[in-house]
Amino acid sequence: MPRNLRVEFPGAIYHVTIRGNDRRDIFGDDHDRERFLRRLAESVEAYGIRLYLFCLMTNHGHFVLETPGTNLSRFMQSLETGYTVYHNLRHGASGHLFQGRYKAKLVEGDEYLLKLSRYVHLNPVHIARWKKDPLAQRLAYLRKYPWSSYRSYIGEEKKLTYVTYGPVLAETGAKKRRRQREYRQYVEEGLATTDAEFVEVLKRSPAAIGGEEFLAWVRDMCIEMGEKAAKPEDVSFRREVLFVSKDKVLEVVCKHLGIRPSELRERRRNSLLRPIAARMLVKYAGLTHRQVADTLGMKSGVSASLQARRAMALKADAKPAKLIAAIEVALDGQTAENRPA
Template structure:
């Protein structure tokens, strides 16, 4: 069955989510995130797309994009192919890195635009990675708080600032207040449901159940093929991240991801 065409946003603005296939992590180190952002910057210039916000999580990415003559689909296709090629080359993998095509929702009112910006920036806070959204270096939040983040010139902030005040410094203050307000924003989510992350103690118990008679310290010493089969079963544990599994089992994230 052919894919249904995306409904065009009246404002040209879209909240976009890119997800790792089978929830796999798509970033393992700082260089991966830098590469993704640099690639996004290159293609946003070539496609004349404005990036209004972003947040890079371990296994998915939130982007807020405004298209002009060219569509966001052109940008996302080139971005996906380029980053997947880099990833497969660096980690010696093959196959699909991303889950299907990207998800998107139309952002057509000023009120919802402000809400989506906050929702994107609050992702790492809700995940328990930081206490305040500006502390997370892999989002555009610090730009809106009056600080600079890498890469320079990726963000187009004027449209969002204008929602709060024509004066930039006042807009920054009001955006910060808006972000810190008690909220329960309901926007497009990466996986369609809330996924509870296991605490390490809970994760160990779940892993031990999967291992059966095998002890956790023995996993890293198993022959390659046998170890990979064990890691495949471990990866299916709901609420267990690949990084967490690697830490508990004493193996590299690369081995867990590749299995």
Template sequence: MTFFSYPPAMPRSARIDIPGLLQHVIARGIEKRSIFADDQDRSDFLKRLSSLLQETDTDCFAWALMDNHVHLLLRPRKATLGLFMRRLLTGYAVFFNLRHERSGHLFQNRYKSIVCDHDAYLLELIRYIHLNPLRAGTVHTLEELDAYPWCGHAYLIKDKWFNAELRNEILSHFASRPSTALNRYRDFLAAGLAAAEPADLMGGGKRRTLALDPALDQDEDFDDRILGGGAFVRQLLGDEEREERSRSHLNLDHIFEKVSRHFGVDPNSLALPNKERRIAQSKALICYLALRRFGHKGTEIAERLDLTPSGVSVAAKRGERIFQDDEDLRNLWEDI
């Protein structure tokens, strides 16, 4: 297989963030700096990851903690990937900065996420991610990788996976009997290690998809945000359009009414200047939900709340913190 490096920098595309999709996520340290000073840092990151996976009903098929970046292969079931990653990275960055008495950003501002065709590339992605420590020289043999605590491979073979049901799902791709499946999985990794030039699966688009499946038609539809052939791309882009329509269906009146009821305030009072705490919280949450989750325009929200468009953006950040810190709120909105 041919190895491809990153393509030239291009304008940022909007993420495809729909629950149920398989996503290969790479989060890098700012300026390629290390994001783990020691094993205590790595342990904290894993605890946060494990807790969030359970709390948000998100599946993790593979993971690897490298010195200056992390790989995650995720399938969010309910929460969006964006919400999951913000909570994971922000929480860890706060811990890291406090522990090491530093300030400022720890991660690059934008993690990389590629939507992947689950049926076609799940196993290739698991192998690619789990071999990362070995290919980087962190460990030197597959036997060492078997015991390496900062990669999902050891957890998979030692039955310490985040979720026993998901572990069974992964192994079922290799055989029905667990012992046979484990042997075949390990052989699968060994075969990937023997490849002189592994496929680069850190991105989507035409070149990477064709590197995995040269038989695909060169004229197929491709998208840089997607690892998959034309049929998958077309279906996914159609799903994305339907998801956007679904999100935007919730009008501002409904959002105002639902938030006002939660905080026990009069919806009409939100259009007036008022610094009372519940009013301020209501406005902030409305800005977050309407702007970030349901795609309403900042100017439209600003007019309804007697704010400026920039004020809506500032309030949305406060609203996100309110949303993340209030479990009742998250439960109230998770199915909408």
């Protein structure tokens, strides 16, 4: 069966869902969930994704995210493959963990984004187990549920470094200092009543969530892609991805590190050079870990992946974090220069 066409462009917002194969559990225990969230954080960082919110259930998960680099497929492949390898090794399993391809719907901004965020965050208390329980019990469970971004949205726990909160909170229309409170009230009002109109919006299209004009635009794009494509199931409607060239990334990295490019191919114990270079090549040049390994003279893509993760860990240390931030500012500037007028 051919895959649904997927419209992709820089800055697209998606509602992504994953499910266990044959509706089996994805997470066996809290250790699995913690490992998945670590992988999620790594992939968000590596692929420059803006993750707005998420909710993990036992056999499925929801994510609302933006893709500035038009790279949803690569991001999801990294997330799912990395977790599947871990899961199968830990549980002595084999084969597919997830049910086919992940589902991704384009989301129109404004009220649809806000309503979708409420729908996702209320998932834990909208299952059959909780539907008949008193409102107070459901509310208490929602506020304590640790496997979604909701608690950090309403100030019950520290904000997560890999979640971008601003766009959803801004949709409340409240002043900045009141947004958490307004958002909490908005979401929790949905415990008492179901937003039947939004539920119908979710059913209108397999490709998008939004108003009639937005759905019509997405439908037209899908038709256009289908007519032009030799392989319709693999088609995307893409604008040019705003990556920086590999050579420019290396030039900026070397300038800030005060080294020659040849030094990046030298193996040095506990050095910051390769981890930082690996991270920037993935994030700003769009290279795969295998390509990073070839560029930096490493043995394998696994080695490059480990180095890129080291750079993420370095951000907890003030001095390397300042250096990494300076490099990112410079490369963000290069990306802006590539943006069409």
